[in-house]
Amino acid sequence: MAALGAPLRTLRALLRELRHAAGRSYRDSPAYRHVLAAFRAHRVTSEKLCRAQQELHFQAATYLCLLRSVREHEALHREYHGKGERSPQEVAGMVGFRLPQQPGGKG
Amino acid sequence: LWWTHSPPTRLPRSPPAAAGSGPVGPCGRRAYAPPAERKRFYQNVSISQGEGGFEINLDHRKLKTPQAKLFTVPSEALAIAVATEWDSQKDTIKFYTMHLTTLCNTALDNPTQRNKTQLIRAAVKFLETDTVCYRVEEPPALAELQKNEWDPVVTWAEKRYNVTIGSSTSILGPNIPASTKETFVSHLASYNMWALQGIEFVITQLKSLILSMSLIDRHITVEKAVLLSRLEEEYQIRRWGNVEWAHDYDLCELRARTAAGTLFVHLCSESSTVKHKLLQD
Numbered sequence: 001m002a003a004l005g006a007p008l009r010t011l012r013a014l015l016r017e018l019r020h021a022a023g024r025s026y027r028d029s030p031a032y033r034h035v036l037a038a039f040r041a042h043r044v045t046s047e048k049l050c051r052a053q054q055e056l057h058f059q060a061a062t063y064l065c066l067l068r069s070v071r072e073h074e075a076l077h078r079e080y081h082g083k084g085e086r087s088p089q090e091v092a093g094m095v096g097f098r099l100p101q102q103p104g105g106k107g
Numbered sequence: 108l109w110w111t112h113s114p115p116t117r118l119p120r121s122p123p124a125a126a127g128s129g130p131v132g133p134c135g136r137r138a139y140a141p142p143a144e145r146k147r148f149y150q151n152v153s154i155s156q157g158e159g160g161f162e163i164n165l166d167h168r169k170l171k172t173p174q175a176k177l178f179t180v181p182s183e184a185l186a187i188a189v190a191t192e193w194d195s196q197k198d199t200i201k202f203y204t205m206h207l208t209t210l211c212n213t214a215l216d217n218p219t220q221r222n223k224t225q226l227i228r229a230a231v232k233f234l235e236t237d238t239v240c241y242r243v244e245e246p247p248a249l250a251e252l253q254k255n256e257w258d259p260v261v262t263w264a265e266k267r268y269n270v271t272i273g274s275s276t277s278i279l280g281p282n283i284p285a286s287t288k289e290t291f292v293s294h295l296a297s298y299n300m301w302a303l304q305g306i307e308f309v310i311t312q313l314k315s316l317i318l319s320m321s322l323i324d325r326h327i328t329v330e331k332a333v334l335l336s337r338l339e340e341e342y343q344i345r346r347w348g349n350v351e352w353a354h355d356y357d358l359c360e361l362r363a364r365t366a367a368g369t370l371f372v373h374l375c376s377e378s379s380t381v382k383h384k385l386l387q388d
Contacts, residue, residue, distance in 0.1 A: 002328045021195035030154060031191040034184060058325045059373055063188065065329045066366035070204050073359035080352035 007057045011039050014060050017067035035060065144199040152194040154186045161186035165193065174216045181301065185211070185374040206367030210308060214301045214375075226303045227295045230310050231288050238315040238336060240274045240281040249342050256338055263326060264317045268294065272317070291316070301375040309368035312336075312361060322369055329366045333358065 004010065014035060019026045026032055039060075042053045092099050149165035156162070160179040163170040163186060170178040170193075180186050185207070192205045202209075221229070234240075239257040243250050257274070265272055270287040298306060310319045313336040322332045334341060337358070344354055 002325055002331070004328065018191070021191060029191065029194065030187045034187050038184075055325070055373075055377075058328075059370065062329055062366050062370045062373070066206070066363055066370060069359045069363035069366060070206070073356065073363055074201065074204055076352065076356045076359060080356065 002058060002061075004054075004057055004061050007039070007053075007060070010057060010060050010064060011035070014064040014067070017064060017071070020071060021067060035063075144201060147196050147198060147200055149193075152190045154183070154190050156183075163190055163193065172212045172215045174218075176215055178211065178215065180211055182374045182377075185371070188370070188374070204363075206364055207371060210305060210367060210371045213308075214304045217304075223296070223300055223303060226300075226307050227292055230295055230303070230307045230316060231291045233310050233314070234272075234283050234288065234291065234316045236280055236314075237272075237317050238313070239317050240272065242274050242276045243339075244276050249339060252342055253338060256335055260317055260321055260327070260335065264320060267324065267326075268320075291320075298372070298376055302372045305368050305372035305375060309365055309372070312364045312368065322365070323372055329362060329369060333362050333365055337361070 015032065018029065018032050018035070022029045022032070038056055042050070042056050086094075089099055149168075151164075151166055153164045154161055155164055157177070157179060159177070160181045161183055162177065162179055172178055180189065189207050189211060192208055193200075196205075239260055242253050242257075261272055261274060264270070268287075268290050270290050271284055272287060273281050275281040295303065295306065306319060306323060309322065310316050313319055313322075313332060315336060318327075318332050318336055321327050322329065327335070340354070349355070
């Protein structure tokens, strides 16, 4: 079984990611309710190494990784790849020039 | 381009699979290429249960696949996750972040028109060029790193599936015996068509059958699988430095896709029932 750490930690991080994803009404979102219900259902078990519990924990950790990576990827995209082209004024300014003013407009 | 002319009142379609994986249309343009970013045109996302499975509703309209089939998934948890993807879009719909939706579309539409046997064959073929079996001889630090990190996974796979795999430093790669391939073929045949689409997707992302099986069997986490897949890159990053807009960008994207694929496989191949044990008074 993969080294996953404490289920509570995964659950808390997952709920935090769902909060980022959903916005205002995150507590009513189906995902939030489903995750909480699933964790509650699997909490009580008489076995020390409950396979279903471990499977659920792995699934939760995978979903957490998905949400986190998508958020980080989007942030990186916005930061580095989402800005589009610079205007001619900006480009001129980068090398210390200014575009000439043409009082009558171009051409 | 057909999608830019579609009026907003039309029934909503989720985007086709990512640009890299579609058949090319007769005019040379990809027939299954994704559209540009669309504005978010719906307020509420909800799930309903139909005859074929669970459906996604954007406001009152039912979601459809790019080939206009009704979007139905067999698992409720998967439907919830897809609905969350749609609900987390802000002003514009960023299709490239909606990996689970894309996987469901691929499973429903099957744009490459492969049957189960072809999918399995494509997956097992990767074993001949499996990343963890291809070793370098120099630099010695990298060779050592590969031995320490990859040998345990190969050993695990050999023990778990009772096969011989080995590794190789030659350019031809390892010599995989036919019995090994047969074992994997029959193991993969036990998964249904949807799960197989997911498995083949994960293998293509990680460039390794062994790492994918190790992930699907829950032996390693997604982060670890991605790290092992990118071992040489990580080594070079440690040596020469990290470039955020390239390395981290690719890392996050690979993690997202691999996590989506793994989750997809598990949600499509499980049937969860809660067994209540009787309490003894």
